Amino acid sequence: MKSLKKRSKNRRGIVFIIAMIFIAILASLSVSMVTMSSANAQLANNHKRGNRVMANAQSGAQIIRHMLEGMPVPATLASGMQVQLAVKGLTGINAVCTTDTITLSSVTLDSATESFNAVITVLADRWQADITGTSGSLSRTIRFNFNIIEQANTVFDFGVATKGPLLMSGQTEITGFNLAVESDIFIDTSAMGNSFEIGNKAMVEGKVHIVDPFATYQIGDNSEVGGETGSSAEDNIILGVDPVGFPTPNPEYFRQFATGDVIDSSTDLSSYTELNNVIIAANTNPTFSDNMEINGVLFVEHPNNVKFEGKADVQGIIAGTAPIGSDTTLNSFFFSGQVTCSDVSSLVGAEYDAIKNETGTFLIAPGSVVDFTGQSNLINGVIACSGARFTGQAGGTINGSIINYSSEPMIMQGQGSLSFNRSGTTNNPAGFEAVVVLDYDPDSYQEIRN
Secondary structure (H helix, E strand, O other): OHHHHHHHHHHHHHHHHHHHHHHHHHHHHHHHHHHHHHHHHHHHHHHHHHHHHHHHHHHHHHHHHHHHOOOOOOOOOHHHHHHHHHHHHOOOOOOOOOOOOEEEEEEEEEEEEEEEEEEEEEOOOEEEEEEEEEEEOOOEEEEEEEEEEEEEOOOHHEEEOOOOOOOOOOOOOEEEEOOHHHOOOEOOOOOOOOOOOEEOOOEEEEOOOEOOOOOOEEEEEOOOEEOEHHHHHHHEEEOOOOOOOOOOHHHHHHHHHOOOOOHHHHHHHHOOOEEEEEEEEEOOOEEEOOOEEEEEEEEEEEOOEEEOOEEEEEEEEEEEOOOOOOOOOOEEEEEEOEEOOOOHHHHOOOOHHHOOOOOOOEEEEOEEEEEEOOOEEEEEEEEEEEEEEEOOOOOOOEEOOOOOOOOOOOOOOOEEEEEOOOOOOOOOOEEOOOOEEEEEEEEEEEEEEO
16 A cells, blocks of 8 residues: 555656646747747838838839930930929929939938938939938838930921921922821911911822911812811811920031132132032122032021022032021022932042031021922922922922921922922931930849848
8 A cells, every 4th residue: 555655646746747847848839939920020020111112212213214214315404304303293303413413312202201312323325323212211222224315306207397387379289209197297386377378279298287276277178188178188287286396406517518619709600610518608698690519518607698590409418507586588598490419428529528427418507598499309308497488380309308497487389399208217317416315224223232
């Protein structure tokens, strides 16, 4: 009996020890579980904050892309950026600019603790954007570039682009050489009266685009626009289109190529049958009675009224320096004979080597009126002027566009036909400042460790 009682007491001691061990293990597990849960909660919170701060950086990146993508590079950084912010509707964002940096500081997103800032560095060939998203004390940075590229001005997508009215009568025609769209018309005029008039049996093969949504126009019963006549032609006159920036012409650029004779009021013009890289001095007002060959550049200082009464065979560029807004009674080009123009790239002779790459322009005289009365013209390049007139049977093929920079009208009267051939036009013609814009480079995207 004594042995059984002793054995029973020993077992009770062992059970107590085992129970205590299990209690200790369970307590340790409980503490571990609580610690792990707390750590997981912290990890989840950190992950959430990390995602949040990255989302803020991405939001800022989208805003910067919206602001800069396709933006013309401004001549003055500070004023240019404020204009761009207004154009894109980014109110409440201020850009602080130096000569080579643009800083957008602490742009608030959905709360005071959620924001981004950006530093845009202007480099020679690109703009580099660093966008930092913040959430509380955390931050993440994204970097990408905008390349600086040149592109042709969209005004050259039209056969005629004019800041004055287009007035057509008689049996005059504006057509496309390859497609009807090559003869599309763009009108952005502030002149009083009708922006567009077409009467008698005149015809525009393409469509007419007018910026003013309240512009008035007049269509004759027998005239045609966009392949339709009468009231149906109105469907091809589009009002309220977006403005198109006219490129900045720079006729002074061509002075460097004018290495030949200087013609002034004392010059005997009867001795000239060719004008090779010639300068016509201001106030000369020459009249060339005989047929004339123009090779290289004909550089005309203002004021000047220049007349060609015979045939003008041009293998080069005519540049008139009268600025936009000049008195067109003192600055004009008058062609009463036939005009033919071929590309400068085919000129032969060392004296023309410098100008042979200056293609796409026939006449750049933004402050002068241009008057054609001859027949069967062939013009290889853009005409930039301050009012244009084609009367009688004047017309022909124009490999380019007519750009009218003034409120002076473009007038077509008589039986002339203009056929616009704009195929292969991808760059701005010679003498027009290119449009320089920013282009997002997706390959430059990277995430920077802070």
